[in-house]
Amino acid sequence: MNLQFRIGFIGAGNMAFGIAKGILSDSVPSTNVKVSAPSLRNLGRFQELNISTTHSNTEVASCSDVIFVAVKPVLVPTVLGEISQHVTDRHIIVSVAAGVTLATLEGLLPHGSCVIRLMPNLPCVVLEGALLLARGTHAKQEHSALLCSLLQRCGLVEEGPEAWIDIHTGLSGSGVAFVYLFAEALAEGAVKMGMPSGLAQKIAAQTVLGAGQLLRDSNVHPAQLRSEVCTPGGTTIYGLHALEQGGVRASTISAVETATARAREFGRNSAVPESRK
Incomplete structure (x- = not known):
């Protein structure tokens, strides 16, 4: 993997933290990861991993290739509206917001955006998670393969149709x-x-x-x-x-x-x- 590959997290909750722990490796050093959140409450543990933190979502979007949108479902429209003008064809947008569909995500972003839904679960924080992903209209197999490679240390990672994501939420998330x-x-x-x-x-x-x-x-x-x-x-x-x-x-x-x-x-x-x- 390209050592210049950059990863951003918008949201600093348990899911973001678990995924961040899993992706840190020799191929993705902590210096290539940035996390944003509105308050300092959850950012300290990312700083302990030597991950750069900020309060600016647009800063994360501008300096990342893969952006994990790890906020509550109700906040997704606000966050995507904020970063939309910074999203280009180089970005992979990965949403971990429960229930927010690919169609909704794509409708809030520039046309042609590469979007993937990902549903992890809490054991990601101990690298024993169960994660299921689904590709959006413009996401290709190479994008999901890249994401699976990034997430492989987080636990079991599988790909399936979007219809399975909500089922996975009930089965493994809840x-x-x-x-x-x-x-x-x-x-x-x-x-x-x-x-x-x-x-x-x-x-x-x-x-x-x-x-x-x-x-x-x-x-x-x-x-x-x-x-x-x-x-x-x-x-x-x-x-x-x-x-x-x-x-x-x-x-x-x-x-x-x-x-x-x-x-x-x-x-x-x-x-x-x-x-x-």
Whole structure:
């Protein structure tokens, strides 16, 4: 990769920080990265990575080749309106705003702009994220290949149609919180039975980590792995019965469905009016 390749972040939240950590390498030194945010609150941790920071979004746009737009969905029109006149055909605009469609993004930028939607999740901050990207009308395979190369240290990176992005938001973006809720409940169950809280939380975290790594690395369907833990009349099948009585499977499916629907709602609310296209 060209050592002069420059990357900018507009927005300094957890997603921007996780991605920034992942892309820093010998081919993308910290001196080639710049981050903007309106306040100093989140910029300090970027400065600890020797990344240059600013309060000017236009400064980031002017000096970057790839621009990650990592702000809340409601702020996307304002931010893109601010930087639009600085976007040229050299830029790749990467939006990580939940629900904001490619059509909306393209409608807010100069005609022909190269736009990619990216949905990461919180474990990017520990380089164990799950990221899905979708190309816009003018983004080519070489652009998505470049982005995948940049992001490879952030975790699992896949490409798919835009219709999958909102589903990925419900599955993996919001799904992280669902896993935390389950881990919390696991620990609380152990506390109820007499284990100290600190130890229960530590073991619950390791249980989730180990189960996830085994599921990922074995390439085996989760139902098969689950069956391998169960023995006739044993503790696990009794516990699974209790979970099914509580509707855990149906509730989890509904949670992903509801989160996906909410992401799609964001997309409808952020759509660019025909008069602005």
